[in-house]
Amino acid sequence: MKLLEQRILTEGKVLSGDVLKxxxxxxxxxxxxxxxxxxxxxxxxxxxxxxTKVLTAESSxxxxxxxxxxxxxxxxxxxxxxxxxxxxxxxxxxKAHSYTHxxxxxxxxxxxxxxxxxxxxxxxxxxxxxxxxxxxxSLCRQAGAFVVGAGIAVEKAYQGGSKLPEFExxxxxxxxxxxxxxxxxxxxxx
Amino acid sequence: MKLLEQRILTEGKVLSGDVLKxxxxxxxxxxxxxxxxxxxxxxxxxxxxxxTKVLTAESSxxxxxxxxxxxxxxxxxxxxxxxxxxxxxxxxxxKAHSYTHxxxxxxxxxxxxxxxxxxxxxxxxxxxxxxxxxxxxSLCRQAGAFVVGAGIAVEKAYQGGSKLPEFExxxxxxxxxxxxxxxxxxxxxx
Numbered sequence: 001m002k003l004l005e006q007r008i009l010t011e012g013k014v015l016s017g018d019v020l021k022x023x024x025x026x027x028x029x030x031x032x033x034x035x036x037x038x039x040x041x042x043x044x045x046x047x048x049x050x051x052t053k054v055l056t057a058e059s060s061x062x063x064x065x066x067x068x069x070x071x072x073x074x075x076x077x078x079x080x081x082x083x084x085x086x087x088x089x090x091x092x093x094x095k096a097h098s099y100t101h102x103x104x105x106x107x108x109x110x111x112x113x114x115x116x117x118x119x120x121x122x123x124x125x126x127x128x129x130x131x132x133x134x135x136x137x138s139l140c141r142q143a144g145a146f147v148v149g150a151g152i153a154v155e156k157a158y159q160g161g162s163k164l165p166e167f168e169x170x171x172x173x174x175x176x177x178x179x180x181x182x183x184x185x186x187x188x189x190x
Numbered sequence: 191m192k193l194l195e196q197r198i199l200t201e202g203k204v205l206s207g208d209v210l211k212x213x214x215x216x217x218x219x220x221x222x223x224x225x226x227x228x229x230x231x232x233x234x235x236x237x238x239x240x241x242t243k244v245l246t247a248e249s250s251x252x253x254x255x256x257x258x259x260x261x262x263x264x265x266x267x268x269x270x271x272x273x274x275x276x277x278x279x280x281x282x283x284x285k286a287h288s289y290t291h292x293x294x295x296x297x298x299x300x301x302x303x304x305x306x307x308x309x310x311x312x313x314x315x316x317x318x319x320x321x322x323x324x325x326x327x328s329l330c331r332q333a334g335a336f337v338v339g340a341g342i343a344v345e346k347a348y349q350g351g352s353k354l355p356e357f358e359x360x361x362x363x364x365x366x367x368x369x370x371x372x373x374x375x376x377x378x379x380x
Contacts, residue, residue, distance in 0.1 A: 029243075029303040030252075030266040032259045053219075058249040059268065062220075066253045069222045076220040078249065113219040 001175040039067025042151040049148040060125040094135035107135040116144030130161030191365040229257025232341040239338040250315040284325035297325040306334030317342040320351030
């Protein structure tokens with residue numbers, strides 16, 4: 001998606017430690033028009049899949065999920081991230097690791113909102129090593145829901161997260177795919 | 191807003207400890223059509239105020255902020271909640287207390303996204319004792335931004351949060367105002 005690539009090139013900051021900062025339009029300030037366009041593009045790609053839920057993880061995925069859900073005509077659901085291993089009968093839980101924050105956490109969603117009748121489109125802001133997406137897929141599989149695919153805003157393709165065996169058979173669509181990224185040489189898209 | 195009141199009456203669960211659970215359409219599953227209507231109503235109320243930013247707090251405020259910002263034609267910004275007293279030169283910070291979770295936290299937003307040129311509409315899912323809203327107003331005042339008002343989905347009016355001296359001169363518009371709430375007697379709106 002050229003619109004997103006352009007914004008990443010003009011406003012993204014590549015920091016050391018493999019961090020891409022796009023706080024000015026996605027991770028803190030939200031350019032709602034841009035995210036609405038991402039929602040429309042995800043709808044174009046997945047409109048024939050009879051999506052019943054758009055699932056994401058708090059916090060930065062919520063805006064993308066809302067606009068995708070609006071155009072797909074279904075509810076959005078967000079999993080919460082908990083530092084404690086929160087166990088309750090009515091929750092699906094899956095462990096994940098944040099390389100950015102260097103901590104483990106548990107992804108949690110109520111059993112009331114993802115079930116065996118659901119056809120789920122998972123969306124997220126970033127796909128890097130695939131840890132968060134693995135957890136979101138796990139929540140759906142525990143619920144017996146069918147994952148129609150994953151819609152990602154920015155994929156760090158060079159990390160190979162989308163190639164994990166856990167994602168076999170899952171269609172992953174990334175709006176911007178970064179082939180390489182370096183504080184000095186900048187960003188190159190696939 | 192009748193549409194929201196109706197949903198609260200049919201799906202809201204009043205739990206002990208003064209908790210209103212509306213996870214089925216706002217706090218975990220998001221009915222994006224309903225929130226889009228809330229965004230339109232906030233736009234109708236504040237459209238003459240030349241709003242330049244819609245500010246909220248993660249996570250449940252983000253969806254409301256996105257739809258309000260879309261219709262108002264400006265960006266949304268979300269403050270993060272941190273358990274540590276994160277101090278950095280480039281952040282506005284304000285302390286708040288969560289009565290639901292029984293903990294203190296720090297509301298944080300980058301100085302890059304709220305500044306003296308801004309006319310800010312603050313939005314949030316709940317207004318109860320006013321602690322979160324006090325922190326959001328404080329972030330704006332530190333930044334020298336003008337707060338045009340606050341748009342709240344559900345106000346627990348009986349807690350009197352909107353009457354705090356901190357909010358003097360700030361127009362607060364709540365889409366649903368709860369006069370009383372009880373696990374047995376149910377919910378009564380103002």
